[in-house]
Amino acid sequence: MPAYIARRLIQTALILLGISLVTFILLYLVPADPARQIAGRSATAATVENIREQLGLNLPFHEQYLRYLGGLLNGDLGRSYLQKTEVSTLIASRLPASLILMAGAIFCELLLGLTMGVIAALKRGSRTDDALMIASFVGVSAPQFVIGILLLYVFAVKLGWFPIGGYGTFAHLVLPSITLGFLGAGWYSRMMRSSLIDVLRQDYIRTARATGAGRGKILFGHALPNAILPIIAMIGIDIGLFMSGIVVVESVFGWPGIGQLAWQAIQRVDIPIIMGVTLVSACAIVLGNLLADLITPLIDPRIKLR
Amino acid sequence: MSSARAMEQDQATGRLAVTGLTVQVATPAGARTVVDGLSFTLEGGKTLCIAGESGSGKSMTALSLMQLLPKPMARVSAGTAMLAGRDILALPEAAMRAVRGRSIGMIFQEPMTSLNPVLTVGRQLGGAISAHGGLSDAAIRARALELLDQVQIPEPARRLKQYPHELSGGMRQRVVIAMALAQNPQILIADEPTTALDVTVQAQILALIRKLQADLGLSVILITHDMGVVAEMADDVLVMQHGQMVEHSPAGVIFSKPRHPYTRELLAAVPRLGEMAGTTAPKRAGESADAAKPTHAEPLVAVKDLTVRFDIKGGILQRPMQRVHAVEGVSFDIMPGETLSLVGESGCGKSTTGKALLNLIPWQGQISVGGRATHGLGARAMRPVLRDVQMIFQDPYASLDPRMRVGELVAEPLQIHGLASGSELADRVAYLFDRVGLSTDQMRRYPHEFSGGQRQRICIARALSLSPRLIVADESVAALDVSIQAQVLDLLQDIQNETGMSYLFISHDMAVVEQISHRVAVMYMGRFVEMGSRTQIFENPQHDYTRKLMAAVPVADPARPRRAFMEKAEDLPSPVHALDYTPPRHAPRDIGGGHLVWEAR
Numbered sequence: 001m002p003a004y005i006a007r008r009l010i011q012t013a014l015i016l017l018g019i020s021l022v023t024f025i026l027l028y029l030v031p032a033d034p035a036r037q038i039a040g041r042s043a044t045a046a047t048v049e050n051i052r053e054q055l056g057l058n059l060p061f062h063e064q065y066l067r068y069l070g071g072l073l074n075g076d077l078g079r080s081y082l083q084k085t086e087v088s089t090l091i092a093s094r095l096p097a098s099l100i101l102m103a104g105a106i107f108c109e110l111l112l113g114l115t116m117g118v119i120a121a122l123k124r125g126s127r128t129d130d131a132l133m134i135a136s137f138v139g140v141s142a143p144q145f146v147i148g149i150l151l152l153y154v155f156a157v158k159l160g161w162f163p164i165g166g167y168g169t170f171a172h173l174v175l176p177s178i179t180l181g182f183l184g185a186g187w188y189s190r191m192m193r194s195s196l197i198d199v200l201r202q203d204y205i206r207t208a209r210a211t212g213a214g215r216g217k218i219l220f221g222h223a224l225p226n227a228i229l230p231i232i233a234m235i236g237i238d239i240g241l242f243m244s245g246i247v248v249v250e251s252v253f254g255w256p257g258i259g260q261l262a263w264q265a266i267q268r269v270d271i272p273i274i275m276g277v278t279l280v281s282a283c284a285i286v287l288g289n290l291l292a293d294l295i296t297p298l299i300d301p302r303i304k305l306r
Numbered sequence: 307m308s309s310a311r312a313m314e315q316d317q318a319t320g321r322l323a324v325t326g327l328t329v330q331v332a333t334p335a336g337a338r339t340v341v342d343g344l345s346f347t348l349e350g351g352k353t354l355c356i357a358g359e360s361g362s363g364k365s366m367t368a369l370s371l372m373q374l375l376p377k378p379m380a381r382v383s384a385g386t387a388m389l390a391g392r393d394i395l396a397l398p399e400a401a402m403r404a405v406r407g408r409s410i411g412m413i414f415q416e417p418m419t420s421l422n423p424v425l426t427v428g429r430q431l432g433g434a435i436s437a438h439g440g441l442s443d444a445a446i447r448a449r450a451l452e453l454l455d456q457v458q459i460p461e462p463a464r465r466l467k468q469y470p471h472e473l474s475g476g477m478r479q480r481v482v483i484a485m486a487l488a489q490n491p492q493i494l495i496a497d498e499p500t501t502a503l504d505v506t507v508q509a510q511i512l513a514l515i516r517k518l519q520a521d522l523g524l525s526v527i528l529i530t531h532d533m534g535v536v537a538e539m540a541d542d543v544l545v546m547q548h549g550q551m552v553e554h555s556p557a558g559v560i561f562s563k564p565r566h567p568y569t570r571e572l573l574a575a576v577p578r579l580g581e582m583a584g585t586t587a588p589k590r591a592g593e594s595a596d597a598a599k600p601t602h603a604e605p606l607v608a609v610k611d612l613t614v615r616f617d618i619k620g621g622i623l624q625r626p627m628q629r630v631h632a633v634e635g636v637s638f639d640i641m642p643g644e645t646l647s648l649v650g651e652s653g654c655g656k657s658t659t660g661k662a663l664l665n666l667i668p669w670q671g672q673i674s675v676g677g678r679a680t681h682g683l684g685a686r687a688m689r690p691v692l693r694d695v696q697m698i699f700q701d702p703y704a705s706l707d708p709r710m711r712v713g714e715l716v717a718e719p720l721q722i723h724g725l726a727s728g729s730e731l732a733d734r735v736a737y738l739f740d741r742v743g744l745s746t747d748q749m750r751r752y753p754h755e756f757s758g759g760q761r762q763r764i765c766i767a768r769a770l771s772l773s774p775r776l777i778v779a780d781e782s783v784a785a786l787d788v789s790i791q792a793q794v795l796d797l798l799q800d801i802q803n804e805t806g807m808s809y810l811f812i813s814h815d816m817a818v819v820e821q822i823s824h825r826v827a828v829m830y831m832g833r834f835v836e837m838g839s840r841t842q843i844f845e846n847p848q849h850d851y852t853r854k855l856m857a858a859v860p861v862a863d864p865a866r867p868r869r870a871f872m873e874k875a876e877d878l879p880s881p882v883h884a885l886d887y888t889p890p891r892h893a894p895r896d897i898g899g900g901h902l903v904w905e906a907r
Contacts, residue, residue, distance in 0.1 A: 003621045010622070203419040206374055210414075211434035211485055212407030221433065225424045300424055301469040306620030306627065 004305040005294070012286045019282045020072065023275055024065050032269040038081050055081065068275070077279070078272035080265075087276040091258060095280065097167055098257030101249070102242050104177030106235065109184030114231070116185070117192025118224075124197060132189060139186025144245055148179040148252040165254035176253040180245050184238055188231060196227040229300055236292030243281040320409075320492030320525035322348040322371075327385035327395070329366045329375065329549075337383075340366050342549040344385070348493065353519065353526040355536045355557070357572070358546035359787035360758070364529045367546075368497045370395065371527075372412055373402045389493075407437050411486030415498035417478035421470035427481050428466030434485040453484040456521075458514060475652070476507035480514070487518065494519075495527045500535065504651035504814060509858040512538055516868065531787060533576045534817075534860030537561060538868060545569050557864040575788040577817035579844075579859045586841055588645060589821040590799040604677070605639035606775055606808050607663065607695075612636045612671040614658050614832075618882070631881050632658045633669070634832040634889050640776060643806040647819040649855070650829035653881070656812045659829075660778040663810065664695055676775065693723060696769035700781035702761035706753040712764050713739075713749030719771045738767040742797060759790035766797065776808040783818060795822055816859050820844055828852045832881060833892065838901035848903045 035052040036043075052058050056067060071078055077087035113136075120132040155175060156164045162175050199205065200223055208222050246259035254260075258277050265273035297303040329341035341363040348354050356364045369375045370382050371394065386393045394405055406412075414420045422430055431450045435441065441449075447466070454462035457480040470478055479499060486494060496515065500508035512535065519526055528539050536543055540557040545568065553566040564570045582589065614633040617626035633655040640646045648656040662669040665680055665688050673680050676694050683691065696719075699705040706715055717735045720726045726734050736746045742763040753761060762782060769777050779798065783791040799822065801807050813819050819826060820840065827837040828851065836849040847853045883889075894902035 007622045007624070201376075203414060203416055204422040207414060207420045207482060207485065208422070208430075208433065209374055210372055210406055210412040211488065212403045212405075212437040213433060214403060214437075217433065217437075222422050222425070226422070229424075301426075302423055302471045306618075 001305055005290075008290050008293070012283075012290070015286055016279060016282055020069070020275065020279060021065065023278045024068065025061075027271050027274060028061055028064070030269065034081055034269045034271055037269050072279075077276040080273050081270050082268055083270070083273075087272045090261060090273065091276050091280055094256060094258045094261045097255060098246055098250070098259060100173065101176055101180060101246060101255060101257055102239070104173050105180035105184070105242060105245075106238070108177045108181030109188055109238075110235075112181065112185035113188025114192050114228075116189035118196060118219075120189065120193040121196035121200070122219075124193075129193075133193070136186040136189040139182045139189075141186075142182070144179055144183065144248045145252055147182050148175070148249055151175050151179055152252070165252075167254075167256050176249050176255055179252070180242060180249045183245070184241065188234070191231055191234065192227065195230055196223060199223045199227045202226070225299055229296065232292050232296055232299070234292075236289035239288030240281075240285040243284065320348070320350045320523075321389075322493060322525065322527075323386075323388045324348075324371070325386050325388075327367065327370065327387065328383045329363065329370050329380060330383045331366075331380045332378070339383075340380070340549045341370065344546075344549075344551055346544055346551070346554060348525050348527055349541075350492070350525050351519070351523050352541040353528055353539050354542045354544060355540035356527065356529045356544045356546060357531065357533065357536050359531055359572070359789065361548075362546040363549035364546050365497055366549075368412070368495050368527065368529050371495060372406055372410060373397070373399070374406075374412075404438065407434065407486075407489045407491065409491050410493045410495060411489070411491040412495045412497070413479070413482045413486045413499050415501050417475045417482060417502060420482050421478055423470055425469075426466065427468050427470065427473070431466070431481065431485055431488065434488040437489065449488070450484075453488060454481075456487070456518065457481070457484045458510075459484075474507075475503050476510060479503060479507075479511055483511075483514065483518070487522070490522075492523070493525045493527070495529075497529045498531070499528070501531070505816065505858040505860075506651065506854060508535075508860070512860070515539070532860065533561075533573055533788075533862040537862045537864040537866070538860045540864070545572065561862065561864050571789065573862065575792045576862050577788075577792075577815075577821050578862060579817045579820060579856065582820050582840070583845055584841075586824075586839065588799055588802075588823060588840075590796055590803070603642055606642045606644075606676060607640040607810075608672070608674045609639070609659075609663070610637045610672040612659060612662055612669060612673060614655070614662055614667060614669045626885055628882050629885055629887065631832055631883060631887075631889055633662070635671075635891065636829075636832075636834055638827060638834070638837065640808050640810060642775065642808055643802065644824045645802065645809040645811055645822055647811040647813060647823040647826045648829055649813055649816060649819045649826060651814060651855075654829040655832040656829050657780050660697065660780050660810055660812050663776075663778055664692065664697055666697075689723065693772045694775045695778065696772060696774040696776075697778040697780060698762070698765050698769050698782045700784055702758055702765055702785065703753075705765055706761060708753055710752075711750050712753060712756070715753070715764065716749075716767045716771055719768060723772060725772070734771070738771055741770065741801075742767045757790075759786055759794060762786060762790075762794050763797065766794075766801075770801070773805075774807070776810065778810045778812070780812045781814070782811075784813065784815065791818070798822065816856055828855065831879065834894075834902070834904055836901075836903050837894075839899070842899065842901040846901070848897060848901070849905075 035048045035055065035057055039048045039051050056064060068078065075088070077091070079085065080087055080090060083090065116132045116136060120129045123129045152164060152175065155161050162171050166172055205218060205222055208218050246257055247263050249255065250257045250259035251263060258280065261273060262277040265277065297305055324347070325345045327341055327344040328339060330337040331340050344367060346354065356367060358364045366375065366380065371387055373395070375381060382395050385395060387395045389405070389409060394402065397405065428450060431453065432446045435446050435449050450466060451462045454465055459465055459477060459480050465473070473481065499515070500511050503511060515526065516539065518524060528535070530536060537557065543555060543557050543560040544551055545553040545560070545566065547568050553560065553564065553569045560569060561573070564573060612633055613635055616630040616632060618628040618630065619625060620627040636659060638646065648659060650656050658667065661667045663673060663675070665683060675691050678691055680688065680691050706712070713735055716738055717731055720731055720734060735749065739746045739749060744760060744763055744767070753764070756764065783794050786794060795818065798809065802809065811819065811822055823840045825837070825839050826843040827834050828843065828849065829835070830851050836843060836847065836852045843852065847856060892904045894904050896902055
């Protein structure tokens with residue numbers, strides 16, 4: 001197990017190196033000029049050139065990348081061009097909000113998705129099943145900004161149950177979490193349904209029934225631990241989906257997380273921030289998957305990590 | 307006697323009276339009756355065997371008695387089953403739950419899948435013990451240990467903490483039996499309990515069921531397709547065909563004076579160990595085959611010191627940590643027109659040996675096919691060799707691509723090797739279909755439209771398409787009913803008589819091996835323990851393991867004394883070793899006439 005984790009962490013480092021290189025190349029090729037952005041429209045060519053030199057943007061590509069990499073190894077993500085602050089400070093101040101939002105979203109999608117999936121599987125072929133699967137289809141296909149605005153309109157504007165936007169209390173968290181988790185809930189309900197239907201057909205369920213075990217024992221004691229296994233692997237992948245989702249959801253709800261930070265940085269070609277957010281997101285995705293892989297053997301004894 | 311007294315007696319003696327049991331299955335074409343008006347009485351303390359081939363409705367009968375039919379596809383449409391004065395077919399689910407486990411326990415065919423993979427043995431056994439609640443943890447544990455001891459599992463305390471995948475098939479089936487007996491039922495229904503197990507393990511499990519029956523006074527319904535198992539176990543026998551009872555008699559009568567033609571057919575199809583005594587050629591070998599066989603020809607296949615090891619990798623750099631010794635230093639020749647059988651139990655390396663002949667796995671040693679050394683050949687260089695060696699696999703359901711028409715499946719090898727195209731290809735495929743006894747107008751159908759036996763014929767046609775000189779038949783008849791099995795064996799034999807084909811016949815079934823082989827090699831733990839002609843092995847077995855294998859085969863003769871109970875089960879030793887492990891080299895001893903015996907030291 002320690003060897004497995006060590007191997008995965010080395011892989012993670014290599015993945016991050018690759019991602020940083022690809023992102024850097026893409027940003028280098030973008031036709032926007034950061035120096036011009038910083039200087040403003042009215043600045044003279046000399047000022048722009050001066051800024052370019054200060055930031056090292058006049059250097060050849062490989063030198064720029066190596067400089068960045070060197071900083072990275074010292075834990076330095078660079079300074080924001082426009083906000084004149086360390087990128088690490090900016091991300092550190094924004095990350096907790098995003099993590100809270102993601103935790104809320106994971107909770108919502110699991111609660112909604114698994115419940116819907118289990119009910120649909122148990123009532124397979126019934127009207128309830130049909131209705132739940134239509135709902136899950138809506139969840140999978142509806143764009144997040146539409147869901148977010150609808151939820152805002154109904155629960156914040158019309159009913160006034162929740163604040164319209166902002167950050168701070170539990171009430172602020174509810175609508176953004178549901179919006180972000182809605183897509184996943186749709187997926188999970190479908191996966192849970194088919195996984196549970198499959199598990200309920202297995203021989204060991206019949207064995208348990210032959211001993212006279214009741215429905216509850218069979219569902220919670222025998223079926224669910226098996227049916228949940230493919231879902232756990234999915235949660236790791238989900239963190240990646242969230243990373244793209246939070247950019248939209250944080251804008252809709254005015255949530256001060258790294259999604260908003262990224263959105264503003266992209267608009268202003270603030271390369272250090274874009275790089276920083278990309279690397280943090282990549283880290284989250286890789287670690288999320290690692291976490292899922294570490295949890296699976298706790299439930300499934302057949303899987304041994306070597 | 308009052309009716310209440312009668313009820314009590316039924317309860318105590320485990321008497322079950324089934325009348326007019328009818329089970330229907332919903333199909334797209336409407337309801338199909340799979341069990342038709344079945345009536346029988348299970349007497350207390352007796353064993354009733356329900357025998358029949360697949361699709362005869364025997365498993366449906368068992369499931370319906372437990373109300374475990376797969377709903378909503380299958381349902382009991384008529385009939386009663388009286389247990390202790392109650393019709394258990396009419397009980398509502400809640401009342402039926404109390405019958406399951408408490409009055410009737412059930413064990414199933416597939417020990418590999420009948421236990422929950424994510425729960426420990428202790429949890430599952432505990433669940434069965436306390437299915438109806440009301441027991442303390444200490445009481446559950448004590449009972450679990452007692453049950454594991456009863457089913458003869460060594461080290462019961464350690465087993466409770468293990469997961470199903472850590473146990474062998476035989477051990478798992480013992481756990482399932484312990485679960486079925488957890489609440490002291492009077493009736494045990496066993497649905498093909500030993501079909502998926504090796505013969506030596508089968509013998510242990512059957513003996514265990516007999517012992518438990520004697521100790522606990524159980525009534526047993528044993529469902530099986532194997533007439534040998536019937537002879538070993540039954541007091542009464544009920545033979546089913548197409549959902550109907552064709553014969554119901556005491557065991558002695560069924561075997562000595564079978565009344566119904568189907569029973570006679572079933573008994574005739576059963577290969578019996580020892581029936582070939584005194585002959586040297588396979589059962590249906592042509593008259594000329596023996597004479598025509600050149601005795602001093604070059605071997606078609608020569609295998610020397612074949613060794614197959616698999617590394618188990620791990621650690622930060624994924625370096626090998628341990629090694630599985632699947633095959634260790636196996637040598638043999640196969641002559642043109644000869645059938646060599648590899649026989650042994652699961653995990654002994656017989657399939658691995660077969661795969662090595664086709665370079666399907668990496669191996670060490672020397673193999674030559676038709677004079678060509680095949681070690682290290684790449685896919686392209688292997689092609690001409692593969693024209694000489696083809697393989698037929700065990701599971702005819704899984705070895706045909708469900709999305710291809712069967713004609714295309716048979717034509718594919720010819721196309722891959724560029725041997726035929728256009729009308730020539732069509733003619734060749736039609737010839738092959740005809741050869742294996744299928745009609746040519748079935749060529750455009752898909753695999754799922756065929757029965758198991760027909761599919762195996764398609765696999766044989768595909769293997770024959772390249773006109774190979776050797777076919778590796780890996781458990782090719784193991785999944786088939788006895789009557790179908792006999793037909794497929796006949797087909798293989800006819801092909802050999804006609805074309806001089808050689809076979810490497812891989813099987814766990816000693817009786818089948820006896821019928822088809824010229825020579826036999828017995829494998830154990832990746833090595834040969836004995837090799838010789840059919841006669842030498844079957845009439846003069848020298849190695850303990852060969853004898854043990856043969857003694858374990860159930861014999862279809864109820865008059866033969868039933869084997870005494872065996873000592874506690876032991877698992878096979880593990881083939882996984884540390885990297886620095888050097889397996890000892892064993893040299894065979896020739897005890898005359900090419901009869902080789904490897905003694906274990």
